[in-house]
Amino acid sequence: MGGLSASFLLLIVLLLAADLMFTSAGEFRAALVKPEIQYAFRLTLLSCTIAAILSVWVATPLGYLLSRYRFPGRSLVDTIVDIPIVLPPLVLGLSLLILFHQPFPFSNWLFPGSDWKLDSWLRDEVGFTVTYRWPAVVLAQFAVACAFAVRTMRVTFDQIDPRAEDVARTLGCTRAQAFLRVALPQSWRGMITAGTIAWARALGEFGPILVFAGATRFRTEVLSTTVFLELSVGQLDAAVAVSLLMVAMAIVVLLILRLLGAGLSA
Amino acid sequence: MIELKDVTIRAGDCLLSDLTFTVDSGRYAVVMGKTGIGKTTILESICGLRRIQSGHIVIDGVDVTKWSPADREVGYVPQDLALFPTLTVREHLAFAMKLRRRAAKEIKERVDDLAELLEITNLLERSVRKLSGGESQRVALGRALSFRPSVLLLDEPMSALDAATRETTQTMLRHLNEKTGVTVLHVTHNQSEADALGDCCVRLTKDAETGRVIMAQS
Numbered sequence: 001m002g003g004l005s006a007s008f009l010l011l012i013v014l015l016l017a018a019d020l021m022f023t024s025a026g027e028f029r030a031a032l033v034k035p036e037i038q039y040a041f042r043l044t045l046l047s048c049t050i051a052a053i054l055s056v057w058v059a060t061p062l063g064y065l066l067s068r069y070r071f072p073g074r075s076l077v078d079t080i081v082d083i084p085i086v087l088p089p090l091v092l093g094l095s096l097l098i099l100f101h102q103p104f105p106f107s108n109w110l111f112p113g114s115d116w117k118l119d120s121w122l123r124d125e126v127g128f129t130v131t132y133r134w135p136a137v138v139l140a141q142f143a144v145a146c147a148f149a150v151r152t153m154r155v156t157f158d159q160i161d162p163r164a165e166d167v168a169r170t171l172g173c174t175r176a177q178a179f180l181r182v183a184l185p186q187s188w189r190g191m192i193t194a195g196t197i198a199w200a201r202a203l204g205e206f207g208p209i210l211v212f213a214g215a216t217r218f219r220t221e222v223l224s225t226t227v228f229l230e231l232s233v234g235q236l237d238a239a240v241a242v243s244l245l246m247v248a249m250a251i252v253v254l255l256i257l258r259l260l261g262a263g264l265s266a
Numbered sequence: 267m268i269e270l271k272d273v274t275i276r277a278g279d280c281l282l283s284d285l286t287f288t289v290d291s292g293r294y295a296v297v298m299g300k301t302g303i304g305k306t307t308i309l310e311s312i313c314g315l316r317r318i319q320s321g322h323i324v325i326d327g328v329d330v331t332k333w334s335p336a337d338r339e340v341g342y343v344p345q346d347l348a349l350f351p352t353l354t355v356r357e358h359l360a361f362a363m364k365l366r367r368r369a370a371k372e373i374k375e376r377v378d379d380l381a382e383l384l385e386i387t388n389l390l391e392r393s394v395r396k397l398s399g400g401e402s403q404r405v406a407l408g409r410a411l412s413f414r415p416s417v418l419l420l421d422e423p424m425s426a427l428d429a430a431t432r433e434t435t436q437t438m439l440r441h442l443n444e445k446t447g448v449t450v451l452h453v454t455h456n457q458s459e460a461d462a463l464g465d466c467c468v469r470l471t472k473d474a475e476t477g478r479v480i481m482a483q484s
Contacts, residue, residue: 163348169335170313170342172365172413181361185352 016247023240031241036217037226041245043134044222048202051141055149055198056191063153063194064179068162084147092143093211100131100212136213137220141202148201149194156190157183196257200250223249267291268312268417268449273321277307280479285321287468287483291416294443294450296460299470304479305453306345309419312451313342326416341410341418341448345425347402349394355381355405356390362413380408383445384438400431404438411446418442420452424459436462 031037066078084092099105100119107116123129130136164186165178173181206224209215215225223246230239273285282304289295297305310316312323314335323331330338350358359377368376381387384404389397394405403423410418423439424432440463443450454460460467469482 161346161348163344163346164350166315166335167342167344167348167409168350168361170315170338170340171362171409172336174334174336177365182350185350 019240019244019247023237023244027237028241028244031238032245034238036221037223037238037242039218040221040223040226040242043137043220044203044224044249047134047137047141047222048199050138051145051202052149052195052199054138054142055146055202056153056195058146059149059153059194059198060184060187060191061179062150063155063190064157064183066150066154067157068165081147081150084144085151089144089205089207090211093140093208096136096140096143096208096212097131131212132214132216132220134213134220137209137222140208140212141205143208144205145198145201149198152194152197153187153190156187156194160186192257192260196254199253203246203250267324267326268295268451269322269324270308270312271322271324273311273323274319275304275307275311275316276319277304277316280304280307282307282479285481287481289449289451289466291326291449292443292447293465294440294452294463295466295468296464297451297453297468297470298455298457298460299479300472301455303470303472305455305470306421309342309421309451309453312417313340313419314338315342339413339415339417341413341415343403343406343410343418343420343423345421345423347406349402349406349409351393351395353394354390355386355392355394355397355408358394358405358409359390359412361409366413376412380412383442384408399426399428400435403427403431403435407439407442411442411448414446416449418448418450420450422453422455424454424456432459439463 032041062081066074066081087095101117103115104118107114119129119131128135130139160183162183165173165175165182168178168182169175204224206228209220209222209225210228213220215221215229217229221229223242226242227239227246230236230242268289270285270287274281274283275285276282280302285308297308299305307316311318312325314330314333314337318331321331322329325338325340350361353361356377359380360373363373363376377390378387381390384407386401386404386408389401389405394402397405403426407423420439424435427435436459439450439452442448452463467484469484471480471482472478473480
């Protein structure tokens, strides 16, 4: 048992050590001063943060619903939430692309002859272009990250005793007030964990971004696509430097959130 | 006043049928019966947390059978107390008043009065996570009484208390009943507790032959 566990830990340490020994501080600095990588760094921070906030925002009420209520179709909702987790990443990206660029599902049945397309409507009517722009990056990250956040929030609410919410209802709360005033304040640890997991998932997302947002420099390039672009042009040093940067970002975020969690609980 | 008229409740395998009893205003009634017979189920039905299959629940002459728990204005102290772990004692006592959008001055006065009555003034700023069993019990009582309900439901409120605290709590409950005039329905399986507190008693027993729960009021 101990040997198996140690071998896994050793594998992770060796992977990081191999990356570190492959590059030097000079090469690392040279890669990071490139303007396209700095742009990708900023977009990654921004898109991951937006995707994580959106994920927690959606996952909190949905996790509560799945944890507390028994309703027709609950199993179906539960299964649908898991689909982005099990779907191959490229398939998810392709599905997003089709959803936005093909006639909207059922629009032909509801309005025969209609070829209403979501992307055209957003671009022409709302003035908000999604595909191959930064919103596509956020949406691709959100689609997967949110599924993990919902799972986390559901487990969080499963672990909170519903009796307190029952008592709150006898004191005058509606179900919504019992959620907001009693359950939600108890779930902050779960929300932090869900946000962390969503952020980390968004950071590592690659397939759906490549298909749905593309990998255009100074437009939709995030760090995961930078690694791919640098590799594809034979710049292994830069690819490794960016990979190490992503490892450092993930560690920093985990540490910040753990410190934040410890501070709040104290 | 609490009235149950031909109430039938199903909770899992437990079926309570044709329950009928009345507790007059200001009286202290005790519900007795063995563990698992359905005492808690009756309290949950009265405060609206459990649907009844048939019959009527009347509080102060008003049929509240189909009302939500929030509208019934019934104070409820469950066996596990179910305090809100993120709130202080003061916030617990003010919780129901804030929901009713009472003025800040009125809330403060009510909280101070309750704290004095329950002897928890020194605990007001403390988190409920740091309270003893007896202190938690008083906070749960204060929270249930804060909005001046005419009916108070207590589910085995002394089950987790030591002998000395139990005696003090008994005295306090009797004092609360006399001072506030609240009608109390107190669930217990302790005969000495029932003798010390109850003006009247509702006893639940299971018929050995039919398995039906039989109710007798004395």
